[in-house]
Amino acid sequence: MGTLQELASTLAVPGLPGWTGLLALLLLLLAGLAFVLMPFSVFGVKGRLDAIEAQLDEIQAELRSLSMRISEAPRRPQSDDWVELPSRPRVAEEPTPRVNPPIPPPAAWPESGRSRAEPRLDWPRR
Numbered sequence: 001m002g003t004l005q006e007l008a009s010t011l012a013v014p015g016l017p018g019w020t021g022l023l024a025l026l027l028l029l030l031a032g033l034a035f036v037l038m039p040f041s042v043f044g045v046k047g048r049l050d051a052i053e054a055q056l057d058e059i060q061a062e063l064r065s066l067s068m069r070i071s072e073a074p075r076r077p078q079s080d081d082w083v084e085l086p087s088r089p090r091v092a093e094e095p096t097p098r099v100n101p102p103i104p105p106p107a108a109w110p111e112s113g114r115s116r117a118e119p120r121l122d123w124p125r126r
Contacts, residue, residue, distance in 0.1 A: 008021060008022045
């Protein structure tokens with residue numbers, strides 16, 4: 001127990017409590033341990049990355065072979081693709097369709113003297 005007190009007193013940061021130096025040493029040891037153990041957590045990922053890389057290589061090879069097949073395929077002449085539409089017999093001059101909808105006529109008001117007929121309410125009753 002005496003050596004721990006001596007270690008704490010030698011690691012103490014001036015102006016702070018005695019245990020701060022020991023805490024700083026413990027944090028440094030944990031950071032070092034994490035740095036040393038980090039590669040062991042990566043080993044499981046390497047195999048999966050290799051498998052994905054192999055699949056990517058296969059896909060790239062397939063794309064190359066498809067592009068080679070497309071470039072080597074004989075092209076059809078453009079004239080073979082053209083088809084003449086059958087002509088339909090012309091009937092009498094067809095009117096051109098209207099672009100705008102027809103405009104409705106203005107509203108017609110009745111010619112009588114009364115403009116509106118509304119029911120009369122006897123309210124409040126007397």
